[in-house]
Amino acid sequence: DIVMTQTPLSSPVTLGQPASISCRSSQSLVHSDGNTYLSWLQQRPGQPPRLLIYKISNRFSGVPDRFSGSGAGTDFTLKISRVEAEDVGVYYCMQATQFPLTFGGGTKVEIK
């Protein structure tokens, strides 16, 4: 199984300031079709997960452009350029390159 490791566990951020979350996979996420199936999900308190970013850096429909994804191979990053109050929640990376699909442990973003 591919193990997904996220850091930090928790990220207290001042409103309007940037936030960054790292995700590392135990092996390369490059699929044989050339795509890298690394996604980022946001889970607000009491809500289901919501897709933010797919294939490393593509924003899903309706996702604000303050969210961006980058990386390659085994190292990936989600950045929030200016944190807003509605961004509070837990963020997960997820790989769909290989079964079983696996998730990172989550990073809690909270306001200082």
Place this chain on the structure above:
Amino acid sequence: QLQLQESGPGLVKPSETLSLTCTVSGGSISSSSYYWGWIRQPPGKGLEWIGSIYYSGSTYYNPSLKSRVTISVDTSKNQFSLKLSSVTAADTAVYYCALLADYWGQGTLVTVSS
């Protein structure tokens, strides 16, 4: 827009079978070349993938649950289903159905208790 809704009992007795159904609206379950899936989240914990079914009917299961899981699709009802047998308290969780990973249902809490 695609919407998914889980349904099924919220309480299941130990050793019995958990059965949930996901009803898809706003699109056909057999028209997308994507994986439909089930994911669960124990209270206060992270996400665990249970298994997926391709629109063609092929299934893929988490090895840790494979011996107890069955996922099936009913295209006539635009639904797919999850069965998890021999449940224990460790299977207590919010269960989500999803068109991985684009669209998610609201989730349904299933508690395993006598």
